[in-house]
Amino acid sequence: MRGVTDSEGVDSTSAGRRTQAQRRAETRAKLIDAAIASVLEVGYSKTTVRRISDLAGVSSGGSRHFFPRKIDLVVEALEYSIRQRTAAVRESLDVLPITEPERAEAVLDLVWKDYTDPLFEFGLKLWVTAADDPELRKRLLPATELIVSSFGEIFVKALGEQTVAVENIALRTSLALNAIRGIVFARAFEPRQLHMTGNDWPAIRAELVQLLLR
Structure with missing residues (x-):
């Protein structure tokens, strides 16, 4: 017709x-x-x-x-949040400083901003639940593996050639990312860490810069 x-x-x-x-x-x-x-x-x-x-x-x-089902909607929401987070970080790469340690500081700031965003907290809450929910865990794995690999790649690329040439940089970047994730997790779920605020970040960042560049 x-x-x-x-x-x-x-x-x-x-x-x-x-x-x-x-x-x-x-x-x-x-x-x-x-x-x-x-x-x-x-x-x-x-x-x-x-x-x-x-x-x-x-x-x-x-x-x-x-x-x-609820799980279908929530998994779709997680995939959406990952696309949003990845796009936001990629858009910021072109304005990073050229020299060190300013560039490393700016890259870490990007990661901190992302990991303290509600979209990261959303994914974090899903994974906490997935520890006791085999079906949810299975459904979350592909999207989570994608964001971990994507952020690892973006992180190394963002640091620049000079920093990438540092010995054991892959291990160092992994440690830095895991440290930030752990801090965010502690802030969200451990009562004794509730005193931590964004004001602690500059001191934490300084230690992570040393980890990456020394």
């Missing part, structure tokens, strides 16, 4: 399809944002399809049309 063309020569059927596609994309985005917000607020276990739907302003039936 041919589409109806309006007076300006636009195929109204095609236009309608585009509009429908846009509406679907908007609904999908609302569900993903709501899933992230719910996990951040109450955790994965207490997050339900109904709760996500209510936050997104979408019916439960409508949400299940896009994502049959």
Whole structure:
């Protein structure tokens, strides 16, 4: 069946399809944002399809049309968050200082900014739950392996040729990234670490720069 063309020569059927596609994309985005917000607020276990739907302003039936199960929606949200995080870091690479130690400091600042972002906390909360949820763990592995390898590659590339030539730089960068992840984890989940704030970061960064460059 041919589409109806309006007076300006636009195929109204095609236009309608585009509009429908846009509406679907908007609904999908609302569900993903709501899933992230719910996990951040109450955790994965207490997050339900109904709760996500209510936050997104979408019916439960409508949400299940896009994502049959909660785990499908949450995994999609994790993949979305990884794309957002990776893009944000890559966009910042062109404005890094050229000389050391300023460049290493700026790269570490990028990592710290990413790891203290709510999107990182979202992924972190999922992995804490996945420790006791084999299905969730299995579903999270591909996306998590992607972000770990991507960030490792970006981190080494961002440091520049001079720093990459440092002995054992792969091991050093791995230690630095794991140290930052551990600090963020401690801040999020260990009560005795609640006194730590962003004001501690310059001192931590100075130690990590020494690890990378000495």
